Amino acid sequence: MKPPFFRSRFSLGITARLFLAVLFTAVCVVVAMTLAAQWSFNRGFLGYLNEQEAERLEAARPRIIAAYLENGSSWEFLRGERRRWFHLLRPVPAQEPQPAPSPPLSELTGALLRTTLLDENGHFVVGFSDTRGQGTRQPLQVDGRTVGYVVHAQFQSVTAAGDVRFERSQFRASWTMGAVSALLAALVALWVARVLLKPLREMAKATKRLAEGDYSIRVDARSPDEVGQLATDFNQMAQVLERNEAMRRDFMADLSHELRTPLGVLHGELEAMEDGVRPLTRESLPSLQAEVATLNKLVSDLYDLSLAEAGAMTFQHTPLDLVELLRLAVVSYAQRLSDAGIVLEVQCDEPELVVSGDRRRLRQLFSNLLENSLRYTDRGGRLQIAARRGADQQAVLTFSDSAPGVEPEQLQRIFDRFYRVEGSRSRASGGAGLGLAICRRIIEAHGGALQAQPSPLGGLLMTIRMPLNHERSGTPLHEGVGA
Structure with a gap:
């Protein structure tokens, strides 16, 4: 070695x-x-x-x-x-005349x-x-x-x-031609080494800069051959790394902000009680409990999201009725929606929609969607929930709320973690921006899909599609549940 x-x-x-x-x-x-x-x-x-x-x-x-x-x-x-x-x-000579006086060869x-x-x-x-x-x-x-x-x-x-001289002259000519050919081969080899390997040298330099943290580096990918394809793949990799780095920075900034807000409120409340500005009474505990609940919800969502992105979120798939789960979720949110001045309308044409899924995760899915509509629907608005059987043997559930709406270019980003449509984070109803990201990962783990579209009511339309299963029956969801 x-x-x-x-x-x-x-x-x-x-x-x-x-x-x-x-x-x-x-x-x-x-x-x-x-x-x-x-x-x-x-x-x-x-x-x-x-x-x-x-x-x-x-x-x-x-x-x-x-x-x-x-x-x-x-x-x-x-x-x-x-x-x-x-x-x-x-x-x-008389029989074989010679054309010249020279003797025969x-x-x-x-x-x-x-x-x-x-x-x-x-x-x-x-x-x-x-x-x-x-x-x-x-x-x-x-x-x-x-x-x-x-x-x-x-x-x-x-x-x-004479023959030896002729032979030697031929040999010299052959070796001269060989030397000239070798020189031309050297020039061609030099051209090949310098020109054809130039993109590889550029990619080597770009890779070094990429390893040093410069994710904005790109290389020329105009060549139509394998080297050009390699350059294209390198640029795509650099773009993905740049996007991931930006998402990481945004994630750290958002996470620090979301944690700092309830912690700051708790710290201020406790200091006020410690200094005697605010007395420690039973009436002052609910505000502290609310901030602790916010922190607990944020930590739980972060944990669920990290498990989902790592593919480690556990699911216990059993046959269950989506109509029954939806009814339970609606009942638990009916009073809060009524207090917020939001009219709830539920429509279901099927007595049951049996799927194979995890009961706890699907209830979390419905709760997050209802919470999202509750937080981002103006007072006096409406929330329409529908459940039906799709033509392709799928269960289709829709959550459609009224204004405010979402711009078309923002529809795909609402499933990104910590993304919220409103620009200000001081909005009282604003959440951490993790609910919809968790919803998409839960529904994808069940072999379904979650899609966001503009709602006919002026707000957001969320559509859930899941493959049906026919192993058990559930409790039908009756129409007319509202607030």
């Missing part, structure tokens, strides 16, 4: 590694192509020389056979006579010196002994009878001075 100092001092970045990888690949390809070109050239050039010699021997075979017949059908006239042998191998390459004559028994007659029995063997036949063999050792390397 490398020590940390070595890794920090000698480790290469992704740009350098990509550059070296592309350059190494290109150089390997260039070297392989150059070596392959040289090998192919050698094979082709030597093959060309061997073909020339084969053509020369084929043309000389009739002359060799004619000389054999003229000398008594014996090879004794050539035994040890290399000059006469070379003369037979050379073309006759095979003579320049020394092909004649690589040719041997063997008799019918394969015994050496004339030529060079070091080529005996090697290379290609061509028979010499007279009247269908083999009288001898011409053996030619093929070229294995270039030996003539």
Whole structure:
């Protein structure tokens, strides 16, 4: 394992590694192509020389056979006579005129010196002994009878001075082209490393700034490839983190405010009693109890909301009748609504709406919705509650109240924690802004949905939808409950 100092001092970045990888690949390809070109050239050039010699021997075979017949059908006239042998191998000027005074290519390459004559028994007659029995063997036949063999050792390397110079010039040209190709590959690799990796370097810098707490950072996501998709995902992540950070700050500010208000009232009341400004009597206790109840409600709501957001809120699902639960909730709020001057109207077309749910949580849901209407409906207004069976086998419950209403752009935000429509927090009827957030999480845990819309009465219309269950019956909710 490398020590940390070595890794920090000698480790290469992704740009350098990509550059070296592309350059190494290109150089390997260039070297392989150059070596392959040289090998192919050698094979082709030597093959060309061997073909020339084969053509020369084929043309000389009739002359060799004619000389054999003229000398008594014996090879004794050539035994040890290399000059006469070379003369037979050379073309006759009258029969094979040359277009130029230069000698044939095979003579320049020394092909004649690589040719041997063997008799019918394969015994050496004339030529060079070091080529005996090697290379290609061509028979010499007279009247269908083999009288001898011409053996030619093929070229294995270039030996003539002109051919060597030509070969070297080809090799130099190949390696020069290879060097130029490697240089071009280096330039291309540098371009790839610098240009194509530029978005990644920008995202690396942006990620570092994001880790340092700068959630406003964004990167250019105009590229249509995978890098552009990565940049888009990064921007979405940064946007979510920025929104979460803003929500966290708002949450802390709202929480501190909601806790400070009842605590401040309690502190003032207790100081007044301690200083003797306000006597400690039975009549002074209700105000203290109210502030303690406010704190207890706030802490309970925070606890429920934290459990819901963490997915740890417990539910005991059993078959129960929503109509019965709604009737109990309405009865408990009827007097408070009447005291607030709000007319309550309830309508239910079904004797029962059986669902699978948690009784305590659903009662909390109805209580929060009724509390919301109670707090935010002007005196002299109305609250209409309806329960019916939906066409898609769902139980549908609606809570519709009168003015004041909610602006359309605020309808989705009313389910955010600590969000309240009114701007002032000093409003006496204002709550902590947690009730509707808890309501949505309760209904979603039951597989249902909670939707907010403008009410025909001028206020807010809350619609609950839950899947029905048919395992038990409940007590029907009678019409006419009102205040």
